[in-house]
Amino acid sequence: MKDKAGLHPRNKHKSGYDFKELVKSSPELFPFVSKNKFGTDSIDFSNPQAVKALNAALLKFYYHISSWDIPKDYLCPPIPGRADYIHHIADLLADKNGIIPKGLSIKMLDIGVGANCVYPLIAHAEYEWSIVGSEVDPVALVSANKIIKDNALDSSITLREQKDKTKIFENIISNDDFFHLTVCNPPFHSSALEAREGTNRKNKNLGIKKNVLNFGGQNNELWCEGGEVAFILKMIQESVRYKKNCLWFSTLVSKSTTLPSVYEELKKVNIARIRTIDMTQGQKKSRIVAWSFQA
Numbered sequence: 001m002k003d004k005a006g007l008h009p010r011n012k013h014k015s016g017y018d019f020k021e022l023v024k025s026s027p028e029l030f031p032f033v034s035k036n037k038f039g040t041d042s043i044d045f046s047n048p049q050a051v052k053a054l055n056a057a058l059l060k061f062y063y064h065i066s067s068w069d070i071p072k073d074y075l076c077p078p079i080p081g082r083a084d085y086i087h088h089i090a091d092l093l094a095d096k097n098g099i100i101p102k103g104l105s106i107k108m109l110d111i112g113v114g115a116n117c118v119y120p121l122i123a124h125a126e127y128e129w130s131i132v133g134s135e136v137d138p139v140a141l142v143s144a145n146k147i148i149k150d151n152a153l154d155s156s157i158t159l160r161e162q163k164d165k166t167k168i169f170e171n172i173i174s175n176d177d178f179f180h181l182t183v184c185n186p187p188f189h190s191s192a193l194e195a196r197e198g199t200n201r202k203n204k205n206l207g208i209k210k211n212v213l214n215f216g217g218q219n220n221e222l223w224c225e226g227g228e229v230a231f232i233l234k235m236i237q238e239s240v241r242y243k244k245n246c247l248w249f250s251t252l253v254s255k256s257t258t259l260p261s262v263y264e265e266l267k268k269v270n271i272a273r274i275r276t277i278d279m280t281q282g283q284k285k286s287r288i289v290a291w292s293f294q295a
Contacts, residue, residue, distance in 0.1 A: 025057065029043075059118075068147055071140075082118045092248050103129070108123055108129050110123075111134055112184060114144065114185075119133075135160075160172050184235065270293075273294075274290070
Protein backbone atom coordinates (compact mmCIF):
# COMPACT_ATOMS: atom_id res chain seq x y z
CA MET A 1 0.00 0.00 0.00
CA LYS A 2 1.30 3.47 -0.90
CA ASP A 3 0.07 7.01 -0.38
CA LYS A 4 -0.63 9.51 -3.15
CA ALA A 5 3.06 10.40 -3.41
CA GLY A 6 3.90 6.76 -4.05
CA LEU A 7 5.61 6.34 -0.70
CA HIS A 8 5.06 3.69 1.93
CA PRO A 9 2.48 4.89 4.51
CA ARG A 10 5.11 4.69 7.27
CA ASN A 11 7.55 6.87 5.34
CA LYS A 12 8.05 10.02 7.40
CA HIS A 13 8.83 12.08 4.29
CA LYS A 14 5.58 11.45 2.41
CA SER A 15 4.26 14.95 3.14
CA GLY A 16 7.41 16.63 1.83
CA TYR A 17 10.09 18.51 3.73
CA ASP A 18 9.32 20.96 6.54
CA PHE A 19 12.35 23.18 6.03
CA LYS A 20 11.55 25.41 8.98
CA GLU A 21 11.68 22.47 11.35
CA LEU A 22 14.74 21.01 9.64
CA VAL A 23 16.66 24.29 9.87
CA LYS A 24 15.62 24.67 13.50
CA SER A 25 17.30 21.35 14.36
CA SER A 26 20.14 21.72 11.80
CA PRO A 27 21.12 25.41 11.34
CA GLU A 28 23.88 24.38 8.92
CA LEU A 29 21.13 23.70 6.34
CA PHE A 30 19.96 27.34 6.40
CA PRO A 31 22.42 28.76 3.78
CA PHE A 32 21.11 26.28 1.20
CA VAL A 33 17.39 27.01 1.65
CA SER A 34 15.65 29.51 -0.65
CA LYS A 35 12.31 30.04 -2.36
CA ASN A 36 11.72 28.04 -5.50
CA LYS A 37 9.66 29.14 -8.52
CA PHE A 38 6.50 28.12 -6.68
CA GLY A 39 7.31 30.38 -3.75
CA THR A 40 7.97 27.56 -1.28
CA ASP A 41 11.13 26.73 0.64
CA SER A 42 13.47 24.30 -1.08
CA ILE A 43 17.12 23.71 -1.94
CA ASP A 44 19.06 23.59 -5.18
CA PHE A 45 19.09 19.85 -5.82
CA SER A 46 21.82 20.31 -8.44
CA ASN A 47 24.18 21.41 -5.65
CA PRO A 48 25.90 18.38 -4.05
CA GLN A 49 26.65 20.34 -0.86
CA ALA A 50 23.00 21.30 -0.50
CA VAL A 51 21.90 17.69 -1.00
CA LYS A 52 24.37 16.49 1.62
CA ALA A 53 23.24 19.15 4.10
CA LEU A 54 19.62 18.14 3.54
CA ASN A 55 20.44 14.46 4.10
CA ALA A 56 22.26 15.24 7.34
CA ALA A 57 19.30 17.33 8.53
CA LEU A 58 16.76 14.60 7.64
CA LEU A 59 18.78 11.93 9.42
CA LYS A 60 19.10 14.12 12.50
CA PHE A 61 15.46 15.25 12.63
CA TYR A 62 13.71 11.97 11.80
CA TYR A 63 16.20 9.29 12.85
CA HIS A 64 18.20 10.95 15.66
CA ILE A 65 21.53 10.62 13.86
CA SER A 66 23.46 13.54 15.36
CA SER A 67 26.68 13.06 13.38
CA TRP A 68 26.71 12.20 9.67
CA ASP A 69 29.10 13.06 6.86
CA ILE A 70 30.58 11.39 3.78
CA PRO A 71 33.79 11.88 1.78
CA LYS A 72 33.70 14.12 -1.26
CA ASP A 73 32.19 12.54 -4.39
CA TYR A 74 30.76 9.51 -2.58
CA LEU A 75 27.12 8.51 -3.05
CA CYS A 76 24.68 10.71 -1.14
CA PRO A 77 21.38 8.84 -1.62
CA PRO A 78 17.92 10.41 -1.27
CA ILE A 79 16.68 9.53 2.21
CA PRO A 80 12.96 9.01 1.31
CA GLY A 81 13.85 6.30 -1.21
CA ARG A 82 16.04 4.47 1.27
CA ALA A 83 13.34 4.69 3.95
CA ASP A 84 10.76 3.38 1.47
CA TYR A 85 12.87 0.27 0.78
CA ILE A 86 13.31 -0.45 4.50
CA HIS A 87 9.60 -0.14 5.27
CA HIS A 88 8.56 -2.29 2.32
CA ILE A 89 11.06 -5.03 3.10
CA ALA A 90 10.02 -4.93 6.77
CA ASP A 91 6.49 -5.80 5.69
CA LEU A 92 7.77 -9.22 4.60
CA LEU A 93 8.38 -10.05 8.26
CA ALA A 94 4.93 -8.99 9.46
CA ASP A 95 2.94 -11.77 11.09
CA LYS A 96 -0.76 -12.50 10.49
CA ASN A 97 -1.67 -9.50 12.64
CA GLY A 98 0.45 -7.22 10.49
CA ILE A 99 2.97 -6.66 13.29
CA ILE A 100 6.59 -6.23 12.21
CA PRO A 101 9.08 -7.69 14.73
CA LYS A 102 11.50 -5.25 16.34
CA GLY A 103 14.67 -5.63 18.35
CA LEU A 104 18.24 -6.85 17.97
CA SER A 105 17.11 -10.45 17.46
CA ILE A 106 16.06 -9.46 13.92
CA LYS A 107 19.15 -9.35 11.71
CA MET A 108 19.56 -7.55 8.38
CA LEU A 109 22.45 -7.67 5.92
CA ASP A 110 23.16 -4.63 3.72
CA ILE A 111 25.20 -5.52 0.64
CA GLY A 112 27.29 -2.46 -0.27
CA VAL A 113 26.67 -0.32 2.79
CA GLY A 114 28.58 2.59 1.22
CA ALA A 115 30.22 5.55 2.89
CA ASN A 116 26.78 6.87 3.85
CA CYS A 117 25.57 3.83 5.88
CA VAL A 118 21.99 5.01 5.32
CA TYR A 119 20.12 1.69 5.16
CA PRO A 120 21.45 0.46 8.53
CA LEU A 121 20.82 3.84 10.17
CA ILE A 122 17.18 3.93 9.10
CA ALA A 123 16.53 0.24 9.76
CA HIS A 124 17.87 0.44 13.29
CA ALA A 125 16.16 3.76 14.08
CA GLU A 126 12.78 2.49 12.85
CA TYR A 127 12.86 -1.15 13.97
CA GLU A 128 15.84 -1.49 16.34
CA TRP A 129 17.24 -4.36 14.26
CA SER A 130 20.80 -5.64 14.33
CA ILE A 131 22.52 -4.90 11.02
CA VAL A 132 25.66 -6.10 9.24
CA GLY A 133 26.94 -4.05 6.32
CA SER A 134 29.39 -5.32 3.69
CA GLU A 135 31.62 -3.09 1.57
CA VAL A 136 34.48 -3.46 -0.94
CA ASP A 137 35.75 0.13 -0.73
CA PRO A 138 38.18 0.77 2.19
CA VAL A 139 37.44 4.51 2.19
CA ALA A 140 33.71 3.85 2.38
CA LEU A 141 34.29 1.41 5.25
CA VAL A 142 36.21 4.01 7.24
CA SER A 143 33.46 6.58 6.65
CA ALA A 144 30.63 4.21 7.59
CA ASN A 145 32.50 3.03 10.69
CA LYS A 146 32.98 6.63 11.81
CA ILE A 147 29.23 7.31 11.46
CA ILE A 148 28.47 4.20 13.50
CA LYS A 149 30.92 5.08 16.27
CA ASP A 150 30.04 8.78 16.39
CA ASN A 151 26.40 7.85 16.98
CA ALA A 152 27.20 5.09 19.52
CA LEU A 153 25.69 2.36 17.34
CA ASP A 154 28.61 -0.09 17.61
CA SER A 155 26.51 -2.70 19.41
CA SER A 156 23.78 -2.61 16.75
CA ILE A 157 25.58 -2.08 13.43
CA THR A 158 28.77 -3.86 12.37
CA LEU A 159 30.68 -3.88 9.09
CA ARG A 160 32.49 -6.60 7.16
CA GLU A 161 34.96 -5.96 4.35
CA GLN A 162 34.41 -7.77 1.08
CA LYS A 163 37.94 -8.30 -0.23
CA ASP A 164 36.90 -9.99 -3.46
CA LYS A 165 35.00 -7.64 -5.79
CA THR A 166 33.68 -10.60 -7.78
CA LYS A 167 31.79 -11.96 -4.74
CA ILE A 168 28.60 -10.76 -3.05
CA PHE A 169 27.52 -13.07 -0.19
CA GLU A 170 30.61 -15.25 -0.25
CA ASN A 171 33.22 -14.11 2.33
CA ILE A 172 30.49 -12.14 4.12
CA ILE A 173 27.96 -14.74 5.32
CA SER A 174 29.49 -17.38 7.61
CA ASN A 175 28.08 -20.85 8.25
CA ASP A 176 26.62 -19.86 11.62
CA ASP A 177 25.00 -16.62 10.41
CA PHE A 178 21.26 -16.20 10.01
CA PHE A 179 19.73 -13.08 8.51
CA HIS A 180 16.03 -12.36 8.30
CA LEU A 181 16.56 -9.89 5.43
CA THR A 182 19.17 -8.73 2.97
CA VAL A 183 19.00 -5.40 1.13
CA CYS A 184 21.05 -4.09 -1.77
CA ASN A 185 21.21 -1.08 -4.06
CA PRO A 186 23.27 -2.54 -6.93
CA PRO A 187 25.31 -0.49 -9.39
CA PHE A 188 22.96 -0.21 -12.35
CA HIS A 189 25.20 1.09 -15.15
CA SER A 190 27.40 -1.25 -17.19
CA SER A 191 30.29 1.19 -17.74
CA ALA A 192 31.66 4.56 -16.70
CA LEU A 193 30.53 6.00 -20.05
CA GLU A 194 26.99 4.77 -19.54
CA ALA A 195 27.01 6.29 -16.03
CA ARG A 196 28.09 9.68 -17.41
CA GLU A 197 25.45 9.54 -20.16
CA GLY A 198 22.83 8.70 -17.55
CA THR A 199 23.89 11.70 -15.50
CA ASN A 200 23.69 13.96 -18.55
CA ARG A 201 20.15 12.76 -19.35
CA LYS A 202 19.07 13.23 -15.74
CA ASN A 203 20.51 16.74 -15.59
CA LYS A 204 18.86 17.68 -18.89
CA ASN A 205 15.48 16.46 -17.65
CA LEU A 206 15.93 18.49 -14.46
CA GLY A 207 17.04 21.57 -16.39
CA ILE A 208 20.55 21.42 -14.89
CA LYS A 209 23.08 22.84 -17.32
CA LYS A 210 26.25 21.83 -15.50
CA ASN A 211 27.51 18.26 -15.71
CA VAL A 212 27.47 17.32 -12.03
CA LEU A 213 26.50 14.28 -9.98
CA ASN A 214 24.30 15.97 -7.42
CA PHE A 215 24.02 12.72 -5.46
CA GLY A 216 27.67 11.81 -6.06
CA GLY A 217 28.93 8.26 -6.44
CA GLN A 218 32.18 6.36 -6.94
CA ASN A 219 32.68 3.99 -9.87
CA ASN A 220 31.87 0.87 -7.84
CA GLU A 221 28.68 2.54 -6.59
CA LEU A 222 27.44 3.53 -10.05
CA TRP A 223 28.55 0.83 -12.47
CA CYS A 224 29.89 -2.70 -12.86
CA GLU A 225 30.58 -4.93 -15.83
CA GLY A 226 27.23 -6.09 -17.15
CA GLY A 227 25.29 -3.49 -15.14
CA GLU A 228 22.55 -4.29 -12.66
CA VAL A 229 21.44 -7.37 -14.63
CA ALA A 230 24.79 -9.11 -14.20
CA PHE A 231 25.09 -8.04 -10.57
CA ILE A 232 21.62 -9.28 -9.59
CA LEU A 233 21.98 -12.58 -11.48
CA LYS A 234 25.24 -13.17 -9.63
CA MET A 235 23.45 -12.36 -6.38
CA ILE A 236 20.72 -14.91 -7.12
CA GLN A 237 23.27 -17.58 -8.01
CA GLU A 238 25.22 -17.01 -4.80
CA SER A 239 22.05 -16.95 -2.69
CA VAL A 240 21.53 -20.65 -3.39
CA ARG A 241 24.58 -21.50 -1.31
CA TYR A 242 23.24 -19.48 1.62
CA LYS A 243 19.54 -20.38 1.37
CA LYS A 244 19.57 -21.72 4.95
CA ASN A 245 21.31 -18.59 6.24
CA CYS A 246 18.66 -16.08 5.18
CA LEU A 247 14.88 -15.86 5.18
CA TRP A 248 14.44 -13.12 2.54
CA PHE A 249 17.00 -11.98 -0.03
CA SER A 250 16.19 -8.71 -1.80
CA THR A 251 17.53 -6.12 -4.18
CA LEU A 252 16.49 -2.83 -5.68
CA VAL A 253 15.86 -3.08 -9.43
CA SER A 254 16.17 0.26 -11.18
CA LYS A 255 15.27 -0.79 -14.72
CA SER A 256 12.05 -2.60 -15.61
CA THR A 257 13.91 -4.23 -18.52
CA THR A 258 16.00 -6.09 -15.94
CA LEU A 259 13.00 -7.98 -14.54
CA PRO A 260 12.61 -10.73 -17.20
CA SER A 261 16.21 -11.87 -16.70
CA VAL A 262 15.79 -11.78 -12.92
CA TYR A 263 12.60 -13.84 -13.00
CA GLU A 264 14.15 -16.36 -15.38
CA GLU A 265 17.16 -16.84 -13.09
CA LEU A 266 14.92 -17.21 -10.04
CA LYS A 267 13.03 -20.01 -11.80
CA LYS A 268 16.29 -21.87 -12.32
CA VAL A 269 17.17 -21.92 -8.61
CA ASN A 270 13.77 -23.20 -7.46
CA ILE A 271 12.76 -20.57 -4.93
CA ALA A 272 9.76 -20.99 -2.64
CA ARG A 273 8.50 -17.40 -2.61
CA ILE A 274 9.00 -14.25 -4.65
CA ARG A 275 7.73 -10.71 -4.18
CA THR A 276 7.96 -7.70 -6.50
CA ILE A 277 7.25 -4.37 -4.81
CA ASP A 278 6.78 -1.24 -6.93
CA MET A 279 8.06 2.08 -5.62
CA THR A 280 7.45 5.56 -7.03
CA GLN A 281 8.89 8.90 -5.97
CA GLY A 282 8.07 11.83 -8.19
CA GLN A 283 8.98 10.78 -11.73
CA LYS A 284 11.34 8.03 -10.60
CA LYS A 285 10.01 4.49 -10.68
CA SER A 286 11.81 1.46 -9.31
CA ARG A 287 10.98 -1.80 -7.62
CA ILE A 288 12.21 -4.30 -5.05
CA VAL A 289 12.51 -7.96 -5.92
CA ALA A 290 12.65 -10.30 -2.91
CA TRP A 291 12.95 -14.07 -2.87
CA SER A 292 13.04 -16.83 -0.28
CA PHE A 293 13.96 -20.51 -0.38
CA GLN A 294 11.89 -21.11 2.75
CA ALA A 295 8.17 -21.73 2.35
